[in-house]
Structure formats: C-alpha cells, structure tokens
Amino acid sequence: MTPTEYEYLRKFLRDHSGLDLSADKQYLIESRLLPLARKAGISGIGELVQKLQGAGSGALVTSVVEAMTTNETFFFRDKVPFDHFRDTIMPEIIKARAGRRSVRIWCAAGSTGQEPYSLAMSLKEMGAALTGWRVEIIATDLSQEVLEKAKAGIYSQFEVQRGLPIQMLMKYFKQTGETWQINPELRAMIQHRQLNLLHDFAQLGTFDVIFCRNVLIYFDQDTKINIFNRLARQIEGDGFLVLGAAETVVGLTDTFRPIPERRGLYKPNDARAAAAKPALAGAAPRVAVMAGR
Amino acid sequence: MKTCLVVDDSSVVRKIARRILEGLEFEVTEAEDGSKALEVCQHKLPDAVLLDWNMPVMDGFEFMGHMRRLPGGDQPKVVFCTTENNVAHIAQALSGGANEYIMKPFDKDIIADKFAEVGLIPVGQAMV
Structure with a gap:
C-alpha cells in the first residue's frame, strides 16, 4: 500500500x-x-x-x-474491566442492593456475545454472594446478524481460546464437534436486542452497570457527548459506566466522572444525574441501602 | 529473561513456537519428546513448558507426571498444545497438573492469551 x-x-x-x-x-x-x-x-x-x-x-x-x-471481540477482553467488575463494581452493588437483591446490566455493544457471556460467567463465579438475586443482562448491538450469533452462543475453537481460561471453557461450555456452545443456563441470563445507540434508548429502563466499550470511538465528538448524556439518564445514581481502554468522558461531558485508580470506570456525577432524573437518581439507592439493613 | 521449554516431535511446530515465544521475550529450549524434555528439566527447570501430547518414546502427559515429581517440579507453568481437542483429554491434563491448554492449530494471539492467563507475561502484552 x-x-x-x-x-x-x-x-x-x-x-x-x-x-x-x-x-x-x-x-x-x-x-x-x-x-x-x-x-x-x-x-x-x-x-x-x-x-x-x-x-x-x-x-x-x-x-x-x-x-x-466491526470490532474484534473475545472473552474477557482487556481483562482489567472484568477484574473491576468482580472486585469493585459487584461488591459495591451487592451491598447497595442488598434490600431488593437485583442487578441490571447493559452491554451496549454486545457484539457476538463474548462480553455479556463473560459477565454472566463472572456472576456465576461469585456463587453464594448472589444466591436469590435477580440478575438481568441486556446485550444490544446494531447488527441483527451479530445478535443471532450472540444468541446461539456457539463459538469456534479459535474463538474460545481467546481470553477464556481453560477451566471456564470446561465449566461453562459444551463441545459439539469442532464448536463450543455456552450452557443454556448462561444463555438464559441474557436478553439480546437490536439497538442503534444514535436512537432513543430510554425504553430499556435504568441500569446499575453499563458496559459501553470500544463503540463510541467510532462517533464524532458531538455524538459522543449526546450519547454520554443519554446514558447518564439510564444509570442509577450510584451505578457504574465502563468504557474501553482508549475511551474517556474527560473533556467531553461532566455527567460522569472517572473513578481514581480504576481505569475505564466512571460514576455518574450526582448533581448532573439528579438534574437529568430529578425524582429517581438521588433517592433510589438510599432506599435500597436502607431496605437492606 | 524467562525460559520456556518447547516439547513437540514436529520440528516445524517447534520452530513456529520458538519464533512466537522469542517475540514474547522468552529464552527457548526445545525437546522432541517427553524423555528428552525430562533430561532438560532434570538439569534445570524452565519457567514454562509448551507441551505436545502425542510424541514417540514418552508422551507429554507422562512427561508432566515425572516433571511434577522433581524437586521444584510444581513450579513450571505447563501449557499443553495439542491436536487432542476433546473434553476428556483436557480434563485429564488439568487434573494431572497442567495450567492451561491450547488446542492446535494455534497462533501468536492464542499463545500470548494463554501465557498471560497463567501469569507468564503481563496482560497488556497479550493485547498487542
């Protein structure tokens, strides 16, 4: 070239x-x-x-x-966000939602399913800490074709060797000939929906955790800002936003702030979140914590 | 520099693996079967073993058993790398003391991922 x-x-x-x-x-x-x-x-x-x-x-x-x-995607991609999910995000959520015992997670660029299934496996690995909890993972993507693949949860031998520890392959997949399919129990944890982030997504409801990795890099500044502001309305006041390694809100919007020492992790800014959602943002988490005591 | 012993009866596979592992900054030694690999380990244990299963003289699984019983033999990370791609073999390898398992064919990304998985290289390096 x-x-x-x-x-x-x-x-x-x-x-x-x-x-x-x-x-x-x-x-x-x-x-x-x-x-x-x-x-x-x-x-x-x-x-x-x-x-x-x-x-x-x-x-x-x-x-x-x-x-x-079209992004290359593999299980536990970049590793660090999933460590944060296990060590920072979920422990906080488990405490804060002890009363209602439910957690809603949105994978906003779910692609062929590796990310939502990685989260589902992480949650399974937490075992007893989540017994009796209602766990909802919503995976959205622009492409119907990609969603079909995610739904089927069938991966090639090559794909299951990218990012997935062998113990997890053995535990959560079933081998069929040359391919591997993720177990029905994990498939049932995820709802797949077609969605363009440029369009309204208020109907999805409010989430405790939003994974929105490696998709905003494809949009221009104004679109990014617009999406961040709309994401802020779909996230609980004490929820978490997870961005890709090369992405940030800094310099674009003050609706989210980075969490120090936790690269890629953001929290909604209280004041802005409250302005965007006057009735809910401030009150909801406090109620949940109180109910948990 | 970390050391990796590549055990495979195919000189082509050893050569490809060597190139990949040297790219990941390993000092590589080679052995063409389990028995030769065991001699290497009796002399000095490597940090990692990339291990084929089916080989003449002594196969990879038998080699691993002997190596694990050497003084300090619990230390090296053993990553199987074999065409045996079924659940029974994988389960056998893991219960016999393997740390990771690669189903051939492999490439640089898979080796880097699996080596990062068992802490042989930093995670960031696997992402390149």
Missing part, C-alpha cells in the same frame, strides 16, 4: 465512520480489506482505492466501513 493510498483510506474512514486511524495502522487496513477485496474480485488495495474514488461505489463504501469498524 502506498502512503498516498493509506492517507486516502484514513481520510475516507474518518469521513464515513468517524474512525480515526493513527499513522501506523497499515496492517489493520490490509488484514481487514484484503479479504474483502478478494471476495469482490478486486486485485489489491490500489484497485480498491480507485474503485472507492469512482462513481457508484455505494455498496463498496458500506462494506469497507463495516469491515473496518
């Missing part, structure tokens, strides 16, 4: 999807776009760029953007 071609694709992706590639992501472009080019009968990146510049390239534009923005 020539530097000119790379620069063209960088700008093209920035304009069409907000995806902002750094100067050294040639390998990423090649690994994602060469298979696509081959399928479309295009000889290489050079010809692909020519086709994109030409008229009537609508379908190609869409598939290039999709190929570049």
Whole structure:
C-alpha cells in the first residue's frame, strides 16, 4: 500500500465512520480489506482505492466501513474491566442492593456475545454472594446478524481460546464437534436486542452497570457527548459506566466522572444525574441501602 | 529473561513456537519428546513448558507426571498444545497438573492469551 493510498483510506474512514486511524495502522487496513477485496474480485488495495474514488461505489463504501469498524471481540477482553467488575463494581452493588437483591446490566455493544457471556460467567463465579438475586443482562448491538450469533452462543475453537481460561471453557461450555456452545443456563441470563445507540434508548429502563466499550470511538465528538448524556439518564445514581481502554468522558461531558485508580470506570456525577432524573437518581439507592439493613 | 521449554516431535511446530515465544521475550529450549524434555528439566527447570501430547518414546502427559515429581517440579507453568481437542483429554491434563491448554492449530494471539492467563507475561502484552 502506498502512503498516498493509506492517507486516502484514513481520510475516507474518518469521513464515513468517524474512525480515526493513527499513522501506523497499515496492517489493520490490509488484514481487514484484503479479504474483502478478494471476495469482490478486486486485485489489491490500489484497485480498491480507485474503485472507492469512482462513481457508484455505494455498496463498496458500506462494506469497507463495516469491515473496518466491526470490532474484534473475545472473552474477557482487556481483562482489567472484568477484574473491576468482580472486585469493585459487584461488591459495591451487592451491598447497595442488598434490600431488593437485583442487578441490571447493559452491554451496549454486545457484539457476538463474548462480553455479556463473560459477565454472566463472572456472576456465576461469585456463587453464594448472589444466591436469590435477580440478575438481568441486556446485550444490544446494531447488527441483527451479530445478535443471532450472540444468541446461539456457539463459538469456534479459535474463538474460545481467546481470553477464556481453560477451566471456564470446561465449566461453562459444551463441545459439539469442532464448536463450543455456552450452557443454556448462561444463555438464559441474557436478553439480546437490536439497538442503534444514535436512537432513543430510554425504553430499556435504568441500569446499575453499563458496559459501553470500544463503540463510541467510532462517533464524532458531538455524538459522543449526546450519547454520554443519554446514558447518564439510564444509570442509577450510584451505578457504574465502563468504557474501553482508549475511551474517556474527560473533556467531553461532566455527567460522569472517572473513578481514581480504576481505569475505564466512571460514576455518574450526582448533581448532573439528579438534574437529568430529578425524582429517581438521588433517592433510589438510599432506599435500597436502607431496605437492606 | 524467562525460559520456556518447547516439547513437540514436529520440528516445524517447534520452530513456529520458538519464533512466537522469542517475540514474547522468552529464552527457548526445545525437546522432541517427553524423555528428552525430562533430561532438560532434570538439569534445570524452565519457567514454562509448551507441551505436545502425542510424541514417540514418552508422551507429554507422562512427561508432566515425572516433571511434577522433581524437586521444584510444581513450579513450571505447563501449557499443553495439542491436536487432542476433546473434553476428556483436557480434563485429564488439568487434573494431572497442567495450567492451561491450547488446542492446535494455534497462533501468536492464542499463545500470548494463554501465557498471560497463567501469569507468564503481563496482560497488556497479550493485547498487542
């Protein structure tokens, strides 16, 4: 790929999807776009760029953007957020919700299911601490195709070896030939729904924990701010927002604040959350704590 | 530098594994069967063993049993790396003292993930 071609694709992706590639992501472009080019009968990146510049390239534009923005996902991706979930988030929730004994979690970019299932496995591993609790995990994604895969919970041998400890594979999956399917008990913990984050999501209700990782990077500043502000309305006053390693609210909105020493973890700012949800935000958690005593 | 003993009867697999592990900053030694691997371990135990199952002379499972009984033999992290991809074999390996299990074919990402899983490399390194 020539530097000119790379620069063209960088700008093209920035304009069409907000995806902002750094100067050294040639390998990423090649690994994602060469298979696509081959399928479309295009000889290489050079010809692909020519086709994109030409008229009537609508379908190609869409598939290039999709190929570049579809995220690689694997179990317990990045590890640290799931450690936070186990060691910080859930212990606090278990205390704060001891009265109503229920927790609602939203995976806002649930993709092919690895993230919601990783959370489901983490919750199972907590064992007795959650006995009798009502656990709700809602996994949403833009793509129906991706949701179908998530729902089925069937993964290739390659996929189950990314991020998943072997003990968990043995405990929570059933082998069928060359594939592995997550157990029905864990599948039943998750509701899968199609959702575009650009659209209204108030109907989903209020959550204790929102995982929204590696999806906002594809949006421009204003859209990010808009989504953060709307997320703030769907989160309990003492809830948690979890963002991807390369994402932050800092400099964008004051509806959330980072939790010190817990990278990727945010809490709604009391004042702002109260303003967004005058009746609920302040009172609900206090009631729950009192009821727990 | 941490050390890893790669045990596989295929010289091609050993070569690929060596390249990946050297990329992860391991000092690599090789053995072509369990018995040769045991000789290496009797001399000096590595930090990690990447272990094939089916090999001539002594298979990987038998080797692991002998190695675990050496003084300090409970220390090395054993990661199986084999075409035996069924639940029975995995369960047998784990109960016999394996720390992780890779089903072939493998690549750099899988090795990095599994090595991070058992604490042989920092998690961040596996994400690259």
